[in-house]
Amino acid sequence: AQSVAQPEDQVNVAEGNPLTVKCTYSVSGNPYLFWYVQYPNRGLQFLLKYITGDNLVKGSYGFEAEFNKSQTSFHLKKPSALVSDSALYFCAVRDMGSSGTYKYIFGTGTRLKVLA
Amino acid sequence: DTAVSQTPKYLVTQMGNDKSIKCEQNLGHDTMYWYKQDSKKFLKIMFSYNNKELIINETVPNRFSPKSPDKAHLNLHINSLELGDSAVYFCASSLSRTDTQYFGPGTRLTVL
Numbered sequence: 001a002q003s004v005a006q007p008e009d010q011v012n013v014a015e016g017n018p019l020t021v022k023c024t025y026s027v028s029g030n031p032y033l034f035w036y037v038q039y040p041n042r043g044l045q046f047l048l049k050y051i052t053g054d055n056l057v058k059g060s061y062g063f064e065a066e067f068n069k070s071q072t073s074f075h076l077k078k079p080s081a082l083v084s085d086s087a088l089y090f091c092a093v094r095d096m097g098s099s100g101t102y103k104y105i106f107g108t109g110t111r112l113k114v115l116a
Numbered sequence: 117d118t119a120v121s122q123t124p125k126y127l128v129t130q131m132g133n134d135k136s137i138k139c140e141q142n143l144g145h146d147t148m149y150w151y152k153q154d155s156k157k158f159l160k161i162m163f164s165y166n167n168k169e170l171i172i173n174e175t176v177p178n179r180f181s182p183k184s185p186d187k188a189h190l191n192l193h194i195n196s197l198e199l200g201d202s203a204v205y206f207c208a209s210s211l212s213r214t215d216t217q218y219f220g221p222g223t224r225l226t227v228l
Contacts, residue, residue, distance in 0.1 A: 032215060043120070043206055043219030044159075051215075088157060094215060103172050104217065106159040 002027045002095040006107035013081045014115050021076040021110045023065075023091030032094035033074040034104070035065055039087045047089075050074060061085070081114045088112075119143050120220040122207050128226045129197055136193045137223045139207030147171075148190035149208040149217065150182060159206070165190055166212060194225075202227045 003026045013019045025031055032051050036044040048059025055067045065076045076089060091107040120141045129135055141148065149172075150162040164172035165184045179195045190207060207220040 034215075036217075036219075038157075041222075043221050044208075044217075046216050046218070049216060090159065102215075103161055103164060103174075105161075109157050109159070 002093050002105060004091050004093045004105055004107045006091055006110045008110050010111045010113060012113045012115060015083055016080050019078050019081040019085070019112065019114070021089050021112060023074045023076065023107060024072050025074060025093050026072065027093060033067065034092040035059065035063070035076050036090045036092060037087045038090065044090060083114045083116050086112055086114045120207060120209055120218050122220040122223050124223060125221065126224050128228065130228055131197055131199060133197050134193070134195045135197060136191055137205055139190045139220055141188055141209040141218070143209060143218060145209035145211050146187055147210045147212045148184065150190065150192050151206040151208065153204045153206060155203070197227045199227050201225060
């Protein structure tokens with residue numbers, strides 16, 4: 001079965017510094033990988049995804065993620081963090097369900113706190 | 117205009133009651149989902165419908181029954197509510213060929 005891991009419960013970073021939120025995955029075939037962000041009391045919002053092609057994927061709000069097949073990682077990055085980036089970030093992988101259809105497995109989430 | 121909407125936003129009820137949560141999307145998507153997010157923020161899929169047909173049914177008690185009257189709606193009915201059902205329930209939708217999911221604002225269910 002496919003899985004996704006976010007090893008850090010929380011990441012603290014100073015405003016203006018680069019940020020990285022880590023994600024590793026385990027798949028049996030080609031991975032479909034996603035990042036979502038959840039602001040307090042809100043639903044999840046799509047940030048970016050990797051399906052195929054360029055290993056560096058650019059997404060919303062200046063975020064990007066690098067797909068690394070050899071390290072089975074898909075870390076989320078931003079060159080300069082903003083206080084407004086503080087939120088809960090979820091990595092997700094597409095999995096094949098038992099009925100032959102796709103389902104999505106989410107990581108446990110990483111809380112990003114950007115300090116002014 | 118709201119893309120994926122859920123009602124109600126908050127639901128407080130007693131153990132043993134039956135309640136429903138409604139979800140509607142106006143994005144023209146063909147796939148809809150229900151997720152449960154517990155107090156530790158873990159997010160787990162419960163059900164998925166594609167063109168009104170149930171395609172994913174995770175290990176969820178059969179007290180939970182989804183219903184999709186049309187492609188734009190996916191409702192969740194819960195019988196005999198238990199304390200452990202307290203959580204935030206999120207509806208989501210996607211176009212099956214693109215995979216990107218759009219989430220509703222969530223329904224916070226509290227069972228007393």
